[in-house]
Amino acid sequence: VTKPALESPDDPQDLYLARGDDIPTWRPVNTGDVFAGVPLTIGGERAGRAMVLTHPCTMRTDGVRLVDRLLMAPVEPADPLPMWRGHYARMPLPELEPGQGHAADFDRIEPVASEALDPAARLAAMQPVGINLLLQQLVHYLTRVVIETSQFNVACGAGVAEVDLIEEWLEESLDGGADLDEAAVACHTWLRSIPEGSQASPQRRLNEPQQRAAVRREARAQVRAWLDA
């Protein structure tokens, strides 16, 4: 008896947080992001589309700066619909561009210098459901073990919340006329600090789902205070 081993989205549109020009350039790089103009080497040197595979928890050395190299998979045009069944070396990317499906190819994963990624050349950023499906596909490709996407959703929840929070902090900072790099450092410094009278940093508190709303409220107050200062 055979059955589909892996999950697929109810609606392909559910995969994407935003595509193309709708992605803010200040949004931190995250797992599942697809970039154009990525310097790839396997199969010949070229600049092509590729998807970030590095896990959210391990892609930054100090919370702000990306690690030197990110694991990426080349993304090529393909008919993604049949790939949700049995094509386990591919991550289907339907409607990555209007009217054109693509797929990320796990057979040609390679490390890419993170500094080579151009924020303005980001083609897609994933919703948590897209990241969870990608991780399920990738883990299955590497190990033939099937882990429900619900578990990835729990495991990646804090990382997703942190990326959202940083994006909002940077947006507010840019609206307030601040320098992007300074705002990123200020956000990170606050995320990792342990306030007086508290046991944990805001970053650590994001691990607890019931703490996330409070951390966001505090972050909004903090960025306003930082801008006023």
Add this chain to the structure above:
Amino acid sequence: MTEHVWKTESSRPTGGQLITMETAPTQTRTDLTELREDFASLRDQTRLLHHDTTNGHQRVRRADIDQRAAEHGRRPLPEVLEDISAYGFSWREIARALGVSVPALRKWRLGEPATPKNRTRAGRLLAVCEYLTQNVPIIDDVASWFELPLVPDPAVTPLDLYADDREDLVLDYGEQQEPDPAAVLDRYDPDWRDRRSNFEVIVADDGLPTIQRRP
């Protein structure tokens, strides 16, 4: 052998009357039959009363939220969205609750017009948050409550229910009209138990979450 006698303050017991059980040397079958019928009648009446009061409460609740939502629907949309955000929701969660994309939400925040339907949805989400905050003392942080799973596995949250157009379940659970999370999930997805995983998320010794097979 000792027999039991149900004694009440009158011959026709009601829920508000004191009912005591005493032992007595004798008891006729006729007495027991009458008592059984009395209690069956009481049970049916209380069931009907419960049904009526639940329906009445839900109608009043709906009217309350409708009224709040209508008022918010007349306000500028960016203000309404800021008020929702002030509870502590992320913009991504708000977009999900409203069934729209994050870029669309960003455009509305910047003043671009939204359809009347989407304005209504935004007003309604704010109304639900206000209602729960003001009427349910145990919910002291409504955005946090929306993010907290009903059961550990599968980790379905009130936000998931709301995004799936089950405002009724969100409110019943929030107001403890249906306090049992399993019963709420039964109404949402009768097969939810089949979605439980053989894996679990733990915190590894590097402080980061890790997925492992359940022991």
